[in-house]
Amino acid sequence: MKLKEIKDNAKKYIELCKLLYTDSRTPKITKILLWITIGYALSPIDLIPDFIPIIGHLDDMVILPVLLYIAIKSVPKEVYIENYVKILKK
Template sequence: MRDWLIGLGVAVACLLASWALLVLLARRLPPGILRDLAAFIPDCLTTVRRLRRDPRVPRRAKVAIVFAGLWLASPIDLIPEFLPVIGPLDDIVVVALALRYAGRQVPRQVLLDAWPGEPRLLLRLLGPAPAAGPGVEEPTR
């Protein structure tokens, strides 16, 4: 039992260290694609927290968003976090899918308001805005 607890502690420490490294890289790297990738997971966690509390977000979208947040927080991953570069890949894919799903359920402006990072990253992830029908206003950016 003691060995199992030690292994769990090491796994949690590695997970927290990889998150800390991502946050540090997101702040230290020069602007560009590497900085955007390093900042993606911390920005996603902030967005999940904000959307979870927003009353304009439907329940099904909140379930998808909370699932993505739990996936990020889980120490069990399809690709281990300690592998350089590809470790956070499964986290990025799950969060991207959840945000795309929520993007179809939630007005874009709500998502943009909750996103702390570069809006262009979220807009690229969400894809083109659906065409507005008659009498429907486009969200402001």
């Protein structure tokens, strides 16, 4: 996978998360998980400090996608598909 593809996919998932967050049919737990993900990403406090080589950054690369995966899986399928289609049309 090329770096440009990764960047484009990341933009799509960020846009999808925005749409899911603003959708009134999205469960509260999903919105809470999205806030936790944003908070963890922006927080200077990590579970494993970044100054520890490799492992320090690896926890961010594992925890953030897992939180997003759980948040997106908690959305009803029809809400997810409807918002995903909006992203593809852009």
